Amino acid sequence: MSIRIGIVGYGNLGRGVELALRKNPDMELAAFFTRRPPETLKTLSPDVPVYSMDSLPQHKDGLDVLILCGGSATDLPEQSPACARLFNVVDSFDTHARIPEHFAACDAAAKEAGTVTLISAGWDPGLFSLQRLMGQCILPEGSDYTFWGKGISQGHGDAVRRVPGVKNAKQYTIPVPEALERVRSGENPTLTARQKHTRECFVVAEPGADLKRIENDIKTMPNYFADYDTTVHFITEEELLRDHGGMPHGGLVVRSGATGEAGENKQLMEFSLTLDSNPEFTANVLVCCARAVYRMQQEGQSGAKTVFDVPPAYLSPKSGEELRKMLL
Amino acid sequence: MSIRIGIVGYGNLGRGVELALRKNPDMELAAFFTRRPPETLKTLSPDVPVYSMDSLPQHKDGLDVLILCGGSATDLPEQSPACARLFNVVDSFDTHARIPEHFAACDAAAKEAGTVTLISAGWDPGLFSLQRLMGQCILPEGSDYTFWGKGISQGHGDAVRRVPGVKNAKQYTIPVPEALERVRSGENPTLTARQKHTRECFVVAEPGADLKRIENDIKTMPNYFADYDTTVHFITEEELLRDHGGMPHGGLVVRSGATGEAGENKQLMEFSLTLDSNPEFTANVLVCCARAVYRMQQEGQSGAKTVFDVPPAYLSPKSGEELRKMLL
Numbered sequence: 008m009s010i011r012i013g014i015v016g017y018g019n020l021g022r023g024v025e026l027a028l029r030k031n032p033d034m035e036l037a038a039f040f041t042r043r044p045p046e047t048l049k050t051l052s053p054d055v056p057v058y059s060m061d062s063l064p065q066h067k068d069g070l071d072v073l074i075l076c077g078g079s080a081t082d083l084p085e086q087s088p089a090c091a092r093l094f095n096v097v098d099s100f101d102t103h104a105r106i107p108e109h110f111a112a113c114d115a116a117a118k119e120a121g122t123v124t125l126i127s128a129g130w131d132p133g134l135f136s137l138q139r140l141m142g143q144c145i146l147p148e149g150s151d152y153t154f155w156g157k158g159i160s161q162g163h164g165d166a167v168r169r170v171p172g173v174k175n176a177k178q179y180t181i182p183v184p185e186a187l188e189r190v191r192s193g194e195n196p197t198l199t200a201r202q203k204h205t206r207e208c209f210v211v212a213e214p215g216a217d218l219k220r221i222e223n224d225i226k227t228m229p230n231y232f233a234d235y236d237t238t239v240h241f242i243t244e245e246e247l248l249r250d251h252g253g254m255p256h257g258g259l260v261v262r263s264g265a266t267g268e269a270g271e272n273k274q275l276m277e278f279s280l281t282l283d284s285n286p287e288f289t290a291n292v293l294v295c296c297a298r299a300v301y302r303m304q305q306e307g308q309s310g311a312k313t314v315f316d317v318p319p320a321y322l323s324p325k326s327g328e329e330l331r332k333m334l335l
Numbered sequence: 336m337s338i339r340i341g342i343v344g345y346g347n348l349g350r351g352v353e354l355a356l357r358k359n360p361d362m363e364l365a366a367f368f369t370r371r372p373p374e375t376l377k378t379l380s381p382d383v384p385v386y387s388m389d390s391l392p393q394h395k396d397g398l399d400v401l402i403l404c405g406g407s408a409t410d411l412p413e414q415s416p417a418c419a420r421l422f423n424v425v426d427s428f429d430t431h432a433r434i435p436e437h438f439a440a441c442d443a444a445a446k447e448a449g450t451v452t453l454i455s456a457g458w459d460p461g462l463f464s465l466q467r468l469m470g471q472c473i474l475p476e477g478s479d480y481t482f483w484g485k486g487i488s489q490g491h492g493d494a495v496r497r498v499p500g501v502k503n504a505k506q507y508t509i510p511v512p513e514a515l516e517r518v519r520s521g522e523n524p525t526l527t528a529r530q531k532h533t534r535e536c537f538v539v540a541e542p543g544a545d546l547k548r549i550e551n552d553i554k555t556m557p558n559y560f561a562d563y564d565t566t567v568h569f570i571t572e573e574e575l576l577r578d579h580g581g582m583p584h585g586g587l588v589v590r591s592g593a594t595g596e597a598g599e600n601k602q603l604m605e606f607s608l609t610l611d612s613n614p615e616f617t618a619n620v621l622v623c624c625a626r627a628v629y630r631m632q633q634e635g636q637s638g639a640k641t642v643f644d645v646p647p648a649y650l651s652p653k654s655g656e657e658l659r660k661m662l663l
Contacts, residue, residue, distance in 0.1 A: 023594070026594060026595065026596060027594065030475040030476050031475060051596065103663070106659055106660070106663050107656070107659060107660055110659055127663055132663045134469070134473075134604075136662055136663045137647055139662045140647050140648070140650070140651060140658060140662050141462070141647065141650065143651065143662070144623040144626075144650040144651045145462075145616075145619050145620055145623055145650075146619060147358040147359060148358050191609075257603075266351070266354060266355065266611075266612060266615040266616065266618075266619060267354065267612065267615060268354060268379065271611075272610075272611035272612040272615055273609075273611045274608075274609075274610050274611060274612070274615070274616050274619075275585075275607075275608065275609040275610070276462075276606075276607075276608055277605075277606070277607045277608075277609075278604075278605070278606045278607075279603075279604075279605045279606075279607075280602075280603065280604055280605075281519075281601075281602075281603040281605075282600075282602050282603070283594075283599075283600035283601045283602060284594060284595065284600040284602070287594040287595060287600055287602070288473075288594065288602050290594075291473050291474060291594060291602075292473055295472040295473055298472075313658075313659060313663055314647070314663075315646065315647050315648040315655065315658050315659070315662075315663070316646050316647075316648055316655070317646060317647075318643065318644050318645060318646050319465055319468050319469065319642070319643050319644075319645075319647075320468070320643040320644055322468070322469065322472040322473075323468060323471065323472045327643065327644070328435070330468060330641075330643050331434055331435060331438055331641060331643070332434070332435055334464055334467045334468050334471070334643075335431070335434050335455055335460045335464045335641055335642075335643070
């Protein structure tokens with residue numbers, strides 16, 4: 008009996024989940040749900056039915072876990088608790104500041120329904136959070152560092168595209184090599200935003216636009232760019248699509264700690280990701296979390312969970328015995 | 336109410352646990368247990384009582400978790416199941432091939448007693464095992480790589496010291512930079528033992544010993560050195576103590592996978608450790624695992640466990656609410 012998965016929302020993330028499920032033979036893609044007219048959705052899986060989002064309640068008995076692939080700004084705050092009333096759910100809610108309220112809303116709904124909702128799965132929040140947790144537990148005396156990139160930041164790209172005269176744009180967040188070096192040396196530096204990351208923008212301007220003014224508007228934009236060293240390159244639309252069409256990302260989490268009678272021994276833990284496709288990798292995390300959610304509910308748990316609550320073995324299709332023998 | 340810890344065995348690892356407990360205010364070092372005459376043990380904690388190993392059963396009600404700091408060859412296979420009959424236990428059993436039988440022995444003893452024993456905590460097995468598990472779950476299509484070093488390998492040093500004419504020796508295991516580079520490129524190479532690691536020996540010879548013969552004996556030693564490129568340096572005892580007296584170690588685990596319709600997107604996960612003191616770091620892992628073991632038993636679990644079974648939040652002194660707010 009495979010675990011029957013429903014995908015809610017079909018953008019880059021939903022497509023990534025669709026592809027990831029093909030590599031996990033203990034799971035089965037049972038249905039897509041969309042707000043668009045279902046017949047207009049062209050998926051990679053012509054044999055899998057596409058339903059309207061409104062019909063979700065009718066599929067309550069045919070699905071074991073829903074993977075929500077909408078956005079954190081407006082989709083998930085509403086969808087996750089609503090779906091938790093009927094289904095086990097995994098989402099990738101990533102607005103860090105609003106996690107406590109999102110957790111509370113999902114927890115109440117899922118507890119009432121006897122379902123499990125795992126929120127904020129992915130890599131940050133998600134795998135990076137796990138590393139921060141492990142680092143602090145193992146090395147209570149130490150400092151945490153999280154760097155992002157090199158990778159495309161959707162939010163910063165959107166901000167550049169809102170500048171008058173900008174037709175299209177991509178933005179890369181890049182860790183500063185000197186900062187990385189200082190952190191890895193065990194020096195435990197205090198670093199400003201500017202010292203940690205640089206930002207690089209590739210901009211397609213409208214014909215006749217004032218490039219100097221656009222560059223200045225970008226570089227002085229509060230919150231997004233003013234606190235960073237930013238480089239702006241003007242390129243053609245063709246170059247943008249050809250050279251910057253991918254969705255690479257990544258980053259690293261370092262815990263730099265000390266042990267010994269007088270803290271004389273430096274101890275460094277580092278976790279890093281180098282991803283050609285950010286949404287596909289995130290999708291793969293969501294899929295193994297769906298397996299964990301299914302098991303947690305099967306054993307009688309309910310309510311909202313995060314990666315902090317998941318015994319790692321629950322992520323794997325292998326038995327405890329196999330895992331101990333082959334991976335421990 | 337702090338968690339009362341007993342340390343069993345007082346070598347480098349036991350001393351590391353003693354120091355780690357000072358940084359974890361929710362735990363308390365309650366007693367040492369030793370096979371030596373207790374009055375001969377000089378610890379760093381003069382206020383903490385030292386008892387004979389034989390008196391362990393008398394302390395059943397005064398301790399919440401025992402951390403076993405003996406060796407995997409002869410100590411732990413006997414001590415862990417015996418202690419599991421009376422106490423919650425954490426050990427660092429690291430003979431990979433014998434983990435299944437060690438798990439079974441501890442599981443039977445702990446289940447009967449209603450206690451929890453976490454076996455094979457540390458970094459390999461332990462944190463590295465966790466990374467291998469996560470890598471395979473998240474990127475089912477891919478390859479695993481584990482590199483060790485640069486660091487002191489106790490077992491290889493022991494092997495060199497058994498060569499006739501060798502007075503003292505240390506051995507470093509070193510990852511081959513070219514192999515690391517190929518793995519990080521996403522090439523997924525098949526690597527032999529020789530291609531992955533080199534071995535470097537620092538040897539103090541007995542006066543008048545035949546250095547050529549010693550070097551040859553080392554380099555051709557089956558299992559330990561014959562399959563590797565090995566360098567042998569002859570140095571004085573003074574140099575050995577001065578330059579090679581530490582216990583650094585480390586290593587890295589890489590999962591190199593692919594996603595996409597045709598596996599066109601490379602995805603790389605890497606976890607690495609750079610440790611000035613291997614035993615102190617391992618001790619720190621054992622200490623936060625003791626917290627998890629205590630909680631698992633408090634909530635009614637029993638039997639043998641591994642890091643694969645521990646919800647990460649159980650490792651932390653912080654509440655779920657704090658963790659979600661600050662670390663997720």
